[in-house]
Amino acid sequence: MxxxxxxxxxxxxxxxxxxxxxxxxxxxxxxxxxxxxxxxxxxxxxxxxxxxxxxxxxxxxxxxxxxxxxxxxxxxxxxxxxxxxxxxxxxxxxxxxxxxxxxMEGKPIYIIREGKMCLDELNSKELGSDEFLGALRGQHVDQMGQVKYAVLEDTGSLSVFYYPDEEVLPGLPILPDEYESKSTIISKPGLYACSKCARTYQLEPAVDVPCEVCKNREWVAAVHRKRVS
Ligand SMILES: [Zn+2]
Known part of the structure; x- marks a missing residue:
């Protein structure tokens, strides 16, 4: 050449x-x-x-x-x-x-309303779930029970509103180490959070338990931490 x-x-x-x-x-x-x-x-x-x-x-x-x-x-x-x-x-x-x-700009959509994920919005893929959890972590949220409302603005930014400390519920931990420990195997009884829709359930040891709301089968032990910003 x-x-x-x-x-x-x-x-x-x-x-x-x-x-x-x-x-x-x-x-x-x-x-x-x-x-x-x-x-x-x-x-x-x-x-x-x-x-x-x-x-x-x-x-x-x-x-x-x-x-x-x-x-x-x-x-x-x-x-x-x-x-x-x-x-x-x-x-x-x-x-x-x-x-x-x-x-031209779309409109704001609720991702979380009254502490519950809006599944329709979640499935419409306006926002990847990784991206969503990352945006929440950016707001110093480390478990989903701290969040009352999350609104995806038309600019793509996420506005988050929190429960006061005394109303925080146990929820899905979203720090990477904890979240990645999600599993289809429930080895001991306890409160677990669905890794997809974040609903929490009291579960007994079992394998392949489907979430009642979203049918996902991966669970993470719920944590009860208040938000520290
Ligand atoms: Zn679910």
Whole structure:
């Protein structure tokens, strides 16, 4: 194999194209910052789907015109102006029509209501269960009996509301070591939590006991810990 090193590193550009990049890059960079400022967003921690699309589109147009000599900067800037206009129109429609908001952003859904998992929502796979447990751990929850409500917001973040200490029930432990000890074998009598829907049952030693609610057969011994944040 004989590599064409010049082509790999410089394509078919003259070395002087570096000067052009030096000129293009800061301008496009500033243009992206300005457009994002004009959207009125304060940060990018919680992006809805269409905001994400806006940023990808801007990034693509900006990036291309930084180093493709056949992409003119004014074309990229025209894309910016249009993306900004479309973004503003969508925001306006969202505030005006509720159905449009649902269409563009979805709506908040309950994952846990009154301490019980909402199975329909869980099965709809809006949120993987690993992801869900991880998000709860991020809120310093170490067992499910501490959680009264969990709502998946349209931005993808999870809002969690807790039981006061005296109302915390024994529940499914979600620290990785404990959760991974789930088993289909119940070796001693006690309170067990279903590893899928987190309902708790008093179980006697047995093998392959199906959960009454979700039919799952893996159990973890319930723990009764209060939340310490
Ligand atoms: Zn279950």
């Amino acid at each position: 004989d590599f064409d090193w010049h082509k790999i590193f410089f394509s078919d550009q003259e070395y002087t194209f570096f000067w052009e990049i030096l000129f293009r890059t800061p301008i496009m960079f500033l243009a992206v910052v300005l457009v994002l400022r004009f959207t009125g967003k304060r940060g990018v921690q919680q992006l809805s789907i269409f905001e994400m699309v806006m940023i990808i589109t801007l990034g693509s147009a900006a990036g291309d015109s930084m180093f493709y000599d056949d992409v003119g900067m004014l074309h990229a800037l025209a894309v910016f102006a249009l993306v900004l206009a479309v973004y503003r129109i969508i925001i306006w429609l969202i505030t005006k029509f509720e159905w449009f908001e649902f269409l």
